Amino acid sequence: MSRVLGVGLLVGALTGCAAIPSSGPVERRDVTISELGPIFPQSYGPTSGASPQEIVQGFLSAQAVGINDDWATAREFLSPRGGAAWDPSARTFVYSGEPDFTEPAVEAPDPGDGAADDPAGDAPSGDDLSGVGASTSDNTSDPATSDPATTDPAEPTTVSILGHVSIVATLETDGQFTEAAQGNTQSLTFTLEKSSSDQWRITATEDGIFVSEPNFALVYRATTLYFPSQDRSFLVPDVRWYSKSNTASHAINGLLAGPATWLRDSVEVVAPAGTRLVLDSVTIDDSGVARVDLTKEVLAASDSDRAMLQAQMTAVLLKVPRVRSVELFANSLPLSIPTTADPQRDPVPGLTSPLVLAGDVISEVGNGTLTPLAGFSALTGLRASALATDDAARLVVLRSGTVAIMTAPTPAAAATTLVTGTDLVAPSVDRFGWVWTGDRATNDGLRAVTAAGTQVPIPVDWLDGRTLESIRVSHDGARIAIVSSLGGVSRIDVAAIVRDDSDVPASLSVQALAIGASVTAATQVVWIDESTVGVLARGLSSGIPTVYEVPISGRSAALSGVEDTVWISAGKGLRSVYVANSDGALFSRAATGSTWSQVVGGVQFPAFPG
Numbered sequence: 001m002s003r004v005l006g007v008g009l010l011v012g013a014l015t016g017c018a019a020i021p022s023s024g025p026v027e028r029r030d031v032t033i034s035e036l037g038p039i040f041p042q043s044y045g046p047t048s049g050a051s052p053q054e055i056v057q058g059f060l061s062a063q064a065v066g067i068n069d070d071w072a073t074a075r076e077f078l079s080p081r082g083g084a085a086w087d088p089s090a091r092t093f094v095y096s097g098e099p100d101f102t103e104p105a106v107e108a109p110d111p112g113d114g115a116a117d118d119p120a121g122d123a124p125s126g127d128d129l130s131g132v133g134a135s136t137s138d139n140t141s142d143p144a145t146s147d148p149a150t151t152d153p154a155e156p157t158t159v160s161i162l163g164h165v166s167i168v169a170t171l172e173t174d175g176q177f178t179e180a181a182q183g184n185t186q187s188l189t190f191t192l193e194k195s196s197s198d199q200w201r202i203t204a205t206e207d208g209i210f211v212s213e214p215n216f217a218l219v220y221r222a223t224t225l226y227f228p229s230q231d232r233s234f235l236v237p238d239v240r241w242y243s244k245s246n247t248a249s250h251a252i253n254g255l256l257a258g259p260a261t262w263l264r265d266s267v268e269v270v271a272p273a274g275t276r277l278v279l280d281s282v283t284i285d286d287s288g289v290a291r292v293d294l295t296k297e298v299l300a301a302s303d304s305d306r307a308m309l310q311a312q313m314t315a316v317l318l319k320v321p322r323v324r325s326v327e328l329f330a331n332s333l334p335l336s337i338p339t340t341a342d343p344q345r346d347p348v349p350g351l352t353s354p355l356v357l358a359g360d361v362i363s364e365v366g367n368g369t370l371t372p373l374a375g376f377s378a379l380t381g382l383r384a385s386a387l388a389t390d391d392a393a394r395l396v397v398l399r400s401g402t403v404a405i406m407t408a409p410t411p412a413a414a415a416t417t418l419v420t421g422t423d424l425v426a427p428s429v430d431r432f433g434w435v436w437t438g439d440r441a442t443n444d445g446l447r448a449v450t451a452a453g454t455q456v457p458i459p460v461d462w463l464d465g466r467t468l469e470s471i472r473v474s475h476d477g478a479r480i481a482i483v484s485s486l487g488g489v490s491r492i493d494v495a496a497i498v499r500d501d502s503d504v505p506a507s508l509s510v511q512a513l514a515i516g517a518s519v520t521a522a523t524q525v526v527w528i529d530e531s532t533v534g535v536l537a538r539g540l541s542s543g544i545p546t547v548y549e550v551p552i553s554g555r556s557a558a559l560s561g562v563e564d565t566v567w568i569s570a571g572k573g574l575r576s577v578y579v580a581n582s583d584g585a586l587f588s589r590a591a592t593g594s595t596w597s598q599v600v601g602g603v604q605f606p607a608f609p610g
Helices: 052-063 080-085 213-219 247-257 261-266 296-300 303-317
Strands: 008-011 039-042 092-101 158-171 177-179 185-194 200-204 209-212 220-228 235-243 289-294 325-330 355-358 361-366 369-372 384-389 396-400 404-407 417-420 435-437 446-449 455-458 467-473 479-486 489-499 505-508 513-515 522-529 532-538 545-551 565-570 577-581 586-588 597-600 604-607
Touching: 052 092, 052 158, 052 185, 052 200, 052 209, 080 200, 092 185, 092 213, 177 235, 209 213, 213 220, 220 247, 220 303, 235 247, 235 261, 235 303, 247 303, 261 489, 289 303, 296 325, 303 325, 355 384, 384 604, 417 435, 417 446, 435 467, 455 505, 479 522, 489 522, 489 532, 522 545, 522 565, 532 565, 545 565, 565 604, 577 604
Parallel strands: 092 209, 289 325, 467 522
Antiparallel strands: 008 039, 092 158, 158 177, 158 185, 185 200, 220 235, 355 361, 355 604, 361 369, 384 396, 396 404, 404 417, 435 446, 446 455, 467 479, 479 489, 489 505, 489 513, 522 532, 532 545, 565 577, 577 586, 586 597
């Protein structure tokens, strides 16, 4: 039995609509049509006499709407005892396809069990179930006097239904979304009892809720929280998933609760401790003004902190539908903010197309032509195997073979060796001018070095024993994406960069955020935008090198592959992604947005800033 009951749709009200007349003279009238509200799944409670299978199906269908009705409908499928034990807020499992269930299994009668608890409260509850149990109907007879040949078998009042679902992601209570690996499944067990009123109800099941992918997309939306970087120059994203109902309130509550654990040490929290929403709600009026009324604790914030808090909340709420401006209050009075803050958010890189190596010459790509990069000399004899640059292309570095990171030579200065190693990964340059690399097969963590040769070790305990494949620092300088492997199985992590007061990198976060679990055999990573990385990996079905779009919080998606791709680079957005193949052809998606087109030939190692 694998069919799940259909789920109806409840559409947000469409106000101000005028009926179309069917008679009378033609008239001209102004009609105002409001924005179509969010669409939510709609489910219904159990019907009288529903079978165990129907109760389980209905319970799962009702879970999708639970976030909007406090799971009241879902609890109708539970007995009082089951409802008291079930914790729907523990975690959300997002599944694909349909749940696969066995037929109900009837357990052997247990004389010690009582009758099932009545969903209407008409019968006393039986003992709590810690597993699958069974009992018989109230029609019992004395085994010493009954005749087995003439006594009807006892009707079961306890059954179990077992099954599993294909899990594609999990959602924690704080809105953090984690993609699941391919083939991940979750077992389901439901124990049902028949009440004295002859109705099946669930008495025991797993905590948390199970929501299908289509229903998850209807109910939840990705919402970006922002926190200032340590130097307050950037707003760093922290993506969560919240209900489409009252998203603004969820987002501000999430922001006030603080950044995710893995990000905490590379950003600042400017809201004073204890600051909350006065009424636990952000109101949005008809003109799109979001009113954020904070508790008195916010008054302890300095002028600069208030300005940054306003910048944070404005950046968060302007991404919420209907919001056009944001006003901050403290205990219902306008919050005084005498200064302003204007941190950057997801900037466009200084280069609109990548640098490439054409022969021995560092070149810019433009309109299908190659132009040597001014101010740099040929890399003759340096065995260049990768390039990296800063935002203004004033600092360009190369990997020489796999044993050294060097500055590119200029007419005024020869190439300078910055880092040596055994098998170094391709370098990455952060916005502070630090050049990052690391040996692939050592447990020494990463290394960062300036163009002047100042070098610092970056310990990364969670990389011990793994093979380093690729690294890339984000444009905000607060995070780093890392591809590593163990036993041929790759993993993609994003970690926070912890810096001292002089912006010198000191360490990475103790915990990393694992992303792109469905992407296997990854070899290279780049940033596509502030909350998305591009990953070069072997295609699951095609087996050819494929670029994957991997959100920090969301489902990965494969772009079309290009045969023999060996290198990727990206500026900002999917249309800024370039790939180079082993024959030296450079391809872009800029022209079509969906398929690859060759831009130039005879080049290697495309590199955008970062």
